[in-house]
Amino acid sequence: MRALRVHERGGPQHLVEEEAAIPSPGIGDVLVRVHVASFTPTELEWPSTWVDRAGRDRRPSVPGHEVSGVVTALGYGTTGLAVGEAVYGLTDWYRDGAAAEYVAVEARNLARKPDRLDHRTAAALPMVALTAQQALFDHGGLARGQALAVLGAGGGVGTFAVQLARAAGARVVAVARPWANDLLRGLGAEVFVDVGRAPLPEVDLVFDLIGGEPLRRACATVRVGATVVSVVEDPPVEENRRGRFFVVEPSRPQLQELGKRVLAGELHPVVGSVWPLSEGRAAFEAKHRGAQPGKSVLLVTEES
Numbered sequence: 638m639r640a641l642r643v644h645e646r647g648g649p650q651h652l653v654e655e656e657a658a659i660p661s662p663g664i665g666d667v668l669v670r671v672h673v674a675s676f677t678p679t680e681l682e683w684p685s686t687w688v689d690r691a692g693r694d695r696r697p698s699v700p701g702h703e704v705s706g707v708v709t710a711l712g713y714g715t716t717g718l719a720v721g722e723a724v725y726g727l728t729d730w731y732r733d734g735a736a737a738e739y740v741a742v743e744a745r746n747l748a749r750k751p752d753r754l755d756h757r758t759a760a761a762l763p764m765v766a767l768t769a770q771q772a773l774f775d776h777g778g779l780a781r782g783q784a785l786a787v788l789g790a791g792g793g794v795g796t797f798a799v800q801l802a803r804a805a806g807a808r809v810v811a812v813a814r815p816w817a818n819d820l821l822r823g824l825g826a827e828v829f830v831d832v833g834r835a836p837l838p839e840v841d842l843v844f845d846l847i848g849g850e851p852l853r854r855a856c857a858t859v860r861v862g863a864t865v866v867s868v869v870e871d872p873p874v875e876e877n878r879r880g881r882f883f884v885v886e887p888s889r890p891q892l893q894e895l896g897k898r899v900l901a902g903e904l905h906p907v908v909g910s911v912w913p914l915s916e917g918r919a920a921f922e923a924k925h926r927g928a929q930p931g932k933s934v935l936l937v938t939e940e941s
């Protein structure tokens with residue numbers, strides 16, 4: 638099969654499209670013929686890109702942990718999905734990802750793809766929808782009428798978080814670089830703050846997608862009683878504020894529910910750009926250069 642792989646640690650310049658063996662589905666897995674895959678730009682910095690769960694070097698690695706495609710085979714003991722079904726979901730960080738013609742995935746991490754949800758939208762959904770849902774509500778406890786600030790709001794997770802919070806009746810302050818201003822206001826942000834310039838208005842919850850200096854500044858100025866949730870690093874909050882770092886969990890029920898809301902037209906995953914698999918390296922490089930709205934997706938197999 639054709640696969641985007643990385644043999645050497647470092648940036649996206651090391652990604653190559655090449656021939657690789659089709660993976661075998663393990664116990665509880667399905668083998669998926671990939672139609673569209675997506676990725677998180679920072680994947681090449683994750684330890685799990687380089688080693689398996691036992692800590693053994695697993696290079697060359699296939700990136701891209703979001704998939705939409707069709708089941709072509711079942712592993713031993715796999716139940717709940719059948720050959721020929723269209724599915725979408727997250728793939729394991731410690732195993733080869735979906736930037737390839739086939740990927741082996743635990744069936745329980747996938748949901749059935751409704752016919753009306755196209756493969757591009759379905760591939761753009763799992764990481765951003767699950768991360769935003771879990772950050773705002775499971776970890777952040779966001780409630781109607783509260784104010785939320787999203788740091789790094791213009792990318793994949795941020796554009797979805799802004800919409801989820803608005804739909805829940807929260808007021809949203811989008812913190813991003815100036816290129817994302819119109820996009821984020823269009824998605825429902827009430828206030829736009831240029832990350833490098835203005836201070837944060839008073840909010841109940843900060844959702845951080847940047848880390849580093851912007852997160853430190855937010856933690857230093859957020860009001861007593863507020864919560865800071867980050868998916869990048871531990872928030873250095875001061876006394877009487879709550880700080881929480883977490884890693885997204887696959888969840889079929891949450892994904893199904895959010896997929897229904899996308900189909901109902903209530904939420905719109907932002908697919909900023911579509912690249913053929915053969916240009917996977919360019920897709921990663923463009924995201925690293927910045928100013929790419931929402932998710933970038935990789936078209937692997939012609940959509941039916």
Ligand SMILES: NC(=O)c1ccc[n+]([C@@H]2O[C@H](COP(=O)([O-])OP(=O)(O)OC[C@H]3O[C@@H](n4cnc5c(N)ncnc54)[C@H](OP(=O)(O)O)[C@@H]3O)[C@@H](O)[C@H]2O)c1
Binds near residue numbers: 764789793832
């Ligand atoms: N722990 C978890 O479970 C989990 C889950 C999902 C994502 N994440 C992490 O969350 C982060 C965001 O993911 P994503 O998929 O949304 O990435 P993304 O699409 O690249 O979005 C990141 C956004 O943050 C902005 N940004 C980055 N550095 C910035 C800075 N110093 N100042 C201002 N804006 C900055 C980027 O703007 P520019 O384009 O202008 O640079 C971009 O719009 C990544 O670090 C990812 O690894 C973690």
